Structures are given as C-alpha cells and as structure tokens.
Amino acid sequence: MDERSSGATYAASGVDQSAIGEALAALLSSVRYRPPPSHGRPVAAAGHFAGLVRIGRETIALTTDTVGTKVQLAAEVARWEEVGEDVVGVNVNDLAAVGARPSGLVDTILLERPDPSVLRAVGRGIDRGLRAAECALLGGETAVVPSIVRGMDLGGTAVGFFPRGRRPVTGAAIRPGDVILGIPSNGVHANGFTLVRKLLADSRVDVAQPGPSRRGSLAEELLRPTRIYSRAADALADRPETHGFAHLTGGGVRNLVRLHPKVAFVLDPWPTVPPIFSYLQRLGNISDEEMFQTFNMGIGFAVVVSPHRLAETRRRLGRAGAPDARPIGRVARGQGVSVPALGLEYSAYR
Amino acid sequence: MDERSSGATYAASGVDQSAIGEALAALLSSVRYRPPPSHGRPVAAAGHFAGLVRIGRETIALTTDTVGTKVQLAAEVARWEEVGEDVVGVNVNDLAAVGARPSGLVDTILLERPDPSVLRAVGRGIDRGLRAAECALLGGETAVVPSIVRGMDLGGTAVGFFPRGRRPVTGAAIRPGDVILGIPSNGVHANGFTLVRKLLADSRVDVAQPGPSRRGSLAEELLRPTRIYSRAADALADRPETHGFAHLTGGGVRNLVRLHPKVAFVLDPWPTVPPIFSYLQRLGNISDEEMFQTFNMGIGFAVVVSPHRLAETRRRLGRAGAPDARPIGRVARGQGVSVPALGLEYSAYR
Numbered sequence: 188m189d190e191r192s193s194g195a196t197y198a199a200s201g202v203d204q205s206a207i208g209e210a211l212a213a214l215l216s217s218v219r220y221r222p223p224p225s226h227g228r229p230v231a232a233a234g235h236f237a238g239l240v241r242i243g244r245e246t247i248a249l250t251t252d253t254v255g256t257k258v259q260l261a262a263e264v265a266r267w268e269e270v271g272e273d274v275v276g277v278n279v280n281d282l283a284a285v286g287a288r289p290s291g292l293v294d295t296i297l298l299e300r301p302d303p304s305v306l307r308a309v310g311r312g313i314d315r316g317l318r319a320a321e322c323a324l325l326g327g328e329t330a331v332v333p334s335i336v337r338g339m340d341l342g343g344t345a346v347g348f349f350p351r352g353r354r355p356v357t358g359a360a361i362r363p364g365d366v367i368l369g370i371p372s373n374g375v376h377a378n379g380f381t382l383v384r385k386l387l388a389d390s391r392v393d394v395a396q397p398g399p400s401r402r403g404s405l406a407e408e409l410l411r412p413t414r415i416y417s418r419a420a421d422a423l424a425d426r427p428e429t430h431g432f433a434h435l436t437g438g439g440v441r442n443l444v445r446l447h448p449k450v451a452f453v454l455d456p457w458p459t460v461p462p463i464f465s466y467l468q469r470l471g472n473i474s475d476e477e478m479f480q481t482f483n484m485g486i487g488f489a490v491v492v493s494p495h496r497l498a499e500t501r502r503r504l505g506r507a508g509a510p511d512a513r514p515i516g517r518v519a520r521g522q523g524v525s526v527p528a529l530g531l532e533y534s535a536y537r
Numbered sequence: 538m539d540e541r542s543s544g545a546t547y548a549a550s551g552v553d554q555s556a557i558g559e560a561l562a563a564l565l566s567s568v569r570y571r572p573p574p575s576h577g578r579p580v581a582a583a584g585h586f587a588g589l590v591r592i593g594r595e596t597i598a599l600t601t602d603t604v605g606t607k608v609q610l611a612a613e614v615a616r617w618e619e620v621g622e623d624v625v626g627v628n629v630n631d632l633a634a635v636g637a638r639p640s641g642l643v644d645t646i647l648l649e650r651p652d653p654s655v656l657r658a659v660g661r662g663i664d665r666g667l668r669a670a671e672c673a674l675l676g677g678e679t680a681v682v683p684s685i686v687r688g689m690d691l692g693g694t695a696v697g698f699f700p701r702g703r704r705p706v707t708g709a710a711i712r713p714g715d716v717i718l719g720i721p722s723n724g725v726h727a728n729g730f731t732l733v734r735k736l737l738a739d740s741r742v743d744v745a746q747p748g749p750s751r752r753g754s755l756a757e758e759l760l761r762p763t764r765i766y767s768r769a770a771d772a773l774a775d776r777p778e779t780h781g782f783a784h785l786t787g788g789g790v791r792n793l794v795r796l797h798p799k800v801a802f803v804l805d806p807w808p809t810v811p812p813i814f815s816y817l818q819r820l821g822n823i824s825d826e827e828m829f830q831t832f833n834m835g836i837g838f839a840v841v842v843s844p845h846r847l848a849e850t851r852r853r854l855g856r857a858g859a860p861d862a863r864p865i866g867r868v869a870r871g872q873g874v875s876v877p878a879l880g881l882e883y884s885a886y887r
Contacts, residue, residue, distance in 0.1 A: 217660025238675025310567025
C-alpha cells in the first residue's frame, strides 16, 4: 500500500458518500408529484444550495441542514454556544449561496434528555448567529426522543427572499475569464466531524491540549463556529458582475461544480492552509485529495465575479465584513474543479 | 393508589412535558435578537402552530416537526410509506392551522445507515403526502450519522403562504357562541408513540395480531398515516365566519387553548372514540385525562366557526374532502378546554 491509500478517508470513518447518494436517489425517484401553480411555482435550480419557489409576488429560498456530529465534540467538552451558532450558519450560508437574504429560521432539536443549562447555551449561540445573519427565529421543534438520539441533534431550516428587483444567483452567468474570490473560513466549521472524531479517537488525542494555532485548546479550535457570509453575499447579490456564490461545506471545493457544469474552476493559488487542517491531515495521514473534498481548507465561501469589477467587488466585500476576501482562482474552459499546485482534479460534486 | 394514578402516563414513558417546557424556555430566553425590517417582519402569533413572517408583499408561514418515535414501530415491521406520508402531514397540518396554503417542503432524514429500499418507500409516502397537500418537495438533507441516531429520524419543514387577500387565521376572532367542528383523524397519527411503544413492550404485545378495528394488523392500524387537512382548511380560510383552526397533535385537545386564551372550549358531545384508542387505554390502564391530553382521540383537526354559517361551512368541508366533519362542541365564556361528559378540564396547552 502506498502512503495515500493507507491514509484515513471520510468514507472509512463511516460516511460513504456514494452509498448516501444511492439512497438519496432512491428517495427522490419516488417523489414525482408537482403541485398546481396555485400552490406556488418551484424555480428550477438543480443541485443548488437552496430550494426556490415563487409564491405570489415573491421568490422564497428554503434550506435545511444540521450541525451533524460536531455536536458530539461539543458534548465532550460541554461547550454549546458554538454549535448553537452553527445551526444558523450552516443554513443561512446556503441561502447566501443563492443570493437570498435571510429572513427566518426554525430550529429542530432532538434530545436524549432535556437540560435547561445546555439549551440556554445553545440559545445564546443561536442568538449570536441570528445577529450575524440579521435573521429572526420563527419557531422550532424540541423533541425528547431518547430511543432515537444519543446526546443531541441540532438542525434547522432557514427561509430567505430576494429583495425587490433581485434575481437568484445561480451561477448560470459564469463564464471563462471570471475571477474566483475566496472568503476565509473560521476553521473546520461543521463538516467532516465524523472523520475528525475518528482521527482524535484513533490517536487518543486529548482535546484539552493546546490547538495547532495556539489560540485556545484543540477542542476550542475545532469548535469555532461557522463564519456567516450573509452580509457579504447580500452586498453583492444585486450586482450584475456577481456571477456565482458557493458555500464550501460538506464536499469541500467540489461545491463549485454545483454552480455550472460546463466551465472549469481552477483554484490557483490556493491560500496557505490554516494549521488546524494541516494538523488533522498529519494525524490521519490523509491525502490532499481527501482533505480538499471533505474540508473547507481555509476558504468557506467563494464568489465568482467578472474580472472587470474585481476591485469594486472587493471594496463592497470589505464594507460587508469580509475585507479578507482574496482571489483564489479563475474560471476557464473545461469542466470540474482543480487545484493545479497539488495536482487535484474533481469532476463532480459528489 | 387509586386506579387512575396507577395507570400509564406519557411522562412515565419518558416524555416529561414540564421538563421539556423548562428546557425550551431556557433556550428561548437566550434568543433576543430581532432583525431590521429589511429582513422581513415577523408577525406575532404567540404559541401558534406556525411561525409567520412578512416578506416583501407576501406573508410566509413556516413550521417544522418530526415523525418522532413512530418511525421505530415502522422499522419493527419494515413498513415505511406511512411514516413518509406523516412527515408531510405533521407539517402541512400545522400550516393549515393558521390558514396557510402549503407550497413547499424540505425533509431532514437522519440515518444510522443508508438503505435505498427503505428510502424509496419513504419517498413513496412523501409523494402521497405531497399529493394530498398539493405541495412541492423543494429539497432536503439526508445525513448518515450512526453515532447520533439509532435507526432513523424523519423530520421536515414546510413553507406556506396566504393567497391574495387572505389573512392568517389565528383564533383572535373566536367568541362565545361559536361552534367547534371536528374532522376525524385517521388513527393515532404521529403523536404519543413513545407511550404507545412502552405499552406494547410492557404487555409483550405482538403487533402482527389483528388490530382492534379488525382492519389489518395492530401495526398497520397504529401506522396509519396522518390525515392531511390542507384542502379542508384552504376551503374555509378566506371566509370571515371561519374564526379558528386547531391541529390536534401532541397535547391532544389542549391544542385548542393555543387559539384563544380567554374563551372556554367545551367539547360536548365528544364523538365515539375509535377502537384503537380504547385498546391503548385498556392496555395501559390509562386515565381519560391522560388519553385526551396525549392523543387525538379520533378528531385530528378542529374548525371554530360562527353558528350562523354552520351549514355552509359543512358544505364547503364536504366538497374539500371532509364530509365527515361534525360538531364536537361550542365556545363559551371562561377559559381552557373541557370534556364535560368525562369530567375533564385543561387550563393550558402544556
């Protein structure tokens, strides 16, 4: 076995994307009903980050996601605010990726047992996330189901809209020559934690030790909440030079493929990878290919923009809380996503 | 101990509503943020079945719920279509309860392992539910999280709207003298299953035996999918004589309290209770009080209507798929919900 094939993979940690894909395809093959127009008109945006539906005089975007197994690391160290904030971030960033402005969130919390102090802390995190996204909590479901859930599952659904005159940003306008800007992430966010936890367990790592960036413990560094890109995307979504957005969530850089199937996204130069990712990669002897298709590797959100308006776009991003956005690549003729410096090529989202 | 206190309760089965209420209050006490009006204006409808937000020129209703532990009974007998249909029903019925027309659903499926044949059957059920509700599937999240979930959790979020000129039906217009119409349920729906499963386990009941109504096995009778009331509610929601709707879900008849805090809902006469409920009650030696605050007891949806338009309302319900709606009580001066024939009084929703 060579070094690459001996390394840890997301699939071996228990998350086999192809098996999930097959099951999901089976589910979707059964759902054929299309409602009459009097119930709203779904807007086609195949494979995109949010569902869209035209309701009366508005277009609504809907997205649902959970924090996943990051919650289990939170439980181990009894820190709950970060994952509370994540439940907002994982959802509103998917709204941001279609250019929708967030309006409301409902949370779905499944619990093994109800603990007011834990939920108070989760609530503080949700509040912080809502503040960053300028979004309201519209309701939720809190179910105590010890026969189904170990510990907690923390999910949500966000609804967003398109302010008067704005159209969804789908990526359809992307063309060769466009520039790809990347906005840094705040760490691992809420993806890949089944693998992260397996790496930690296999190497018997004490998460109370200092983290690789030496700012707090390893647990604190891993738990850093998902950066919220709502304001950045909202500042660009009305501009014709903004051709596409991508939330680099589960699937890593492959998420760019979701924007346009018939152009090539060339990520060059990829910024210096933050220490937390290098640490995880060493811990599991993980290949670059696996890292870039599982984690965000330091860039949580991408903006595809016409090269003629690059400076103006960066100024807008600076005013909207993202002065650290930087060029990370370009759009070329071809297909798929590549990171030439590392010899990586991906042809599909998953 | 008298007979009543020796009977099974929902709390003793592991669902302690007061502990859940305390934890939920802790969560909500932490969430204080209110977004600026440019992000939509939440519409106050305290304690109601769905969250409402004014977005641009439309009002949107959002509701989230899961099928809960009914999924575990489905797993025991490997029948998945019914719970698939439930994931639509539990959500769109909450939209119906505010008079919103369903438009879109996103599903959230948490799995221990992906099984295409199971998800294909779940999908068939979802499709059937969408058809009954005239609602589109807009997206979803399918996560394989064996470290969090045993078997499956099946949840969703539905978005609805108010066709031009319609206002949310909140119950504010309810007044003494109004008539309460009840639309029968299709059985236990998707509530109280933690108690149901405990009763079955404690009595070592074989769910393959014939059910109490002798139409199929006990498992089949328990799994019958949530009846969908969307068309019935949609047919009445534009009418000024329609004063309120209630979805009799978890909390049983107490759900009526959510409509108006300052009137009394007198349920008299309550219709003959379907055999499945009498069977469960005998199995656990459960008090009437506990039964009516846990299960729907045969009525899944209530309509509160002005007495002057009763005949017309019933005609409309008949044309909208609910010819079996019947008067189940009246609104009086006072507070809370009562079932006089059984000596039951409830002062609060939970």
